[in-house]
Amino acid sequence: MKNLLELMGVEPDRIHFSWISSAESTKFVQVVNEIAEKVKALGPNRHFVKQEAKVA
Amino acid sequence: MITYSNKIKEIAKRLLKECRAEMVIGFRKGSIPMMNEPCFVRTDEQADDLVWDSHCGINLANYLTSRDEKIAIVAKGCDSRNIVNHIVENKINREQLYIIGVPCQGMVDKRKILAQTEGEVLQITETENGQITVKSANGEKTFSKSDVIQQNCSVCIQPNPVLYDEMVADPVQGQTDIDQFADVRALEAMSTEEKRAYFDELLAPCIRCYACRNACPLCYCPTCFVDESKPQWLGKSQDIMDIKTFHFLRAYHCAGRCTDCGACERACPVGINMRILTKKLNKDCLDLYDWQAGMSIDKRPALDVYQTNDPEKFIK
Ligand code: SF4
Ligand code: SF4
Numbered sequence: 001m002k003n004l005l006e007l008m009g010v011e012p013d014r015i016h017f018s019w020i021s022s023a024e025s026t027k028f029v030q031v032v033n034e035i036a037e038k039v040k041a042l043g044p045n046r047h048f049v050k051q052e053a054k055v056a
Numbered sequence: 057m058i059t060y061s062n063k064i065k066e067i068a069k070r071l072l073k074e075c076r077a078e079m080v081i082g083f084r085k086g087s088i089p090m091m092n093e094p095c096f097v098r099t100d101e102q103a104d105d106l107v108w109d110s111h112c113g114i115n116l117a118n119y120l121t122s123r124d125e126k127i128a129i130v131a132k133g134c135d136s137r138n139i140v141n142h143i144v145e146n147k148i149n150r151e152q153l154y155i156i157g158v159p160c161q162g163m164v165d166k167r168k169i170l171a172q173t174e175g176e177v178l179q180i181t182e183t184e185n186g187q188i189t190v191k192s193a194n195g196e197k198t199f200s201k202s203d204v205i206q207q208n209c210s211v212c213i214q215p216n217p218v219l220y221d222e223m224v225a226d227p228v229q230g231q232t233d234i235d236q237f238a239d240v241r242a243l244e245a246m247s248t249e250e251k252r253a254y255f256d257e258l259l260a261p262c263i264r265c266y267a268c269r270n271a272c273p274l275c276y277c278p279t280c281f282v283d284e285s286k287p288q289w290l291g292k293s294q295d296i297m298d299i300k301t302f303h304f305l306r307a308y309h310c311a312g313r314c315t316d317c318g319a320c321e322r323a324c325p326v327g328i329n330m331r332i333l334t335k336k337l338n339k340d341c342l343d344l345y346d347w348q349a350g351m352s353i354d355k356r357p358a359l360d361v362y363q364t365n366d367p368e369k370f371i372k
Pocket of ligand 2: 262263323
């Protein structure tokens with residue numbers, strides 16, 4: 001899934017997969033922070049957004 | 057090709073007579089050149105319509121979904137792989153089928169011919185040694201078949217049927233050492249910006265007619281996600297985002313199942329090469345899981361099995 005999204009031009013750092021058990025609270029915090037940081041660095045996604053319908 | 061056609065007619069008549077099949081699915085000449093159409097033969101006379109030439113690119117496996125009669129079907133390499141898919145996915149029983157295998161020498165891309173011909177194409181003939189003669193309103197022109205073949209056929213690894221009950225001729229020599237995925241690799245090497253631009257341009261002409269989906273034997277859901285309106289998964293407009301989402305999801309539904317038969321690209325009225333998306337998934341399936349779709353009825357598809365050594369680098 002990630003590979004094809006990347007091929008279509010979504011930045012690799014926007015997509016993350018993780019497996020976290022309900023007992024792994026520290027890992028959860030860590031992963032979320034990491035993702036937030038990476039996505040912040042990329043800035044808002046302006047490309048894969050549908051614009052308002054154009055009215056002729 | 058004439059010998060193929062005659063052999064197919066002969067087999068079809070025999071199977072109908074012996075009641076081995078209630079219906080034979082094959083090709084007959086279309087109303088205009090280079091557009092053979094699928095036909096469903098139930099009688100001796102109808103069997104005389106059956107033909108085989110370089111314009112049989114439609115994938116006949118598409119017509120097998122959930123049928124319950126005994127069917128004989130003409131199948132080239134990729135059709136047979138899609139038939140295997142159908143059997144593995146329980147869309148048809150092996151016992152219902154009599155597969156008439158055709159060793160395939162590639163299908164002609166009508167767009168390539170049209171681009172190089174002036175005036176309306178009136179007639180097209182081919183010789184056994186791969187010469188194609190096109191008669192148009194403006195004269196006559198001869199092509200070498202290898203120059204006007206479909207792109208997917210030029211990188212085909214399985215021209216002979218993987219599963220058949222009877223062959224119409226001896227197997228053809230398959231291609232070895234070809235680079236199947238050169239186009240995918242070129243795209244992978246682009247930057248994110250370039251990729252985005254590439255797909256914006258590639259998909260912009262799409263009119264959302266869904267011919268690509270309809271031509272594909274993998275797309276057999278009774279209601280496709282693009283047609284659902286409650287809930288509506290996907291916008292129905294021609295906004296580039298809706299188009300991209302449609303193509304992304306269509307490709308993903310074919311992951312690990314696509315045989316690169318080319319029926320989707322062939323069907324597109326505006327000539328979009330949407331196969332690049334399914335090819336990327338085919339390449340990943342081969343690299344990551346050593347999997348190619350439709351090669352054997354005894355193997356489960358890549359996305360259907362779990363192995364302890366499945367690659368999981370993408371999971372943190
Ligand atoms: S996606 Fe296209 S190439 Fe793949 S099986 Fe379907 S019609 Fe054939
Ligand atoms: S066949 Fe072509 S125009 Fe029609 S939906 Fe598919 S890509 Fe778009």
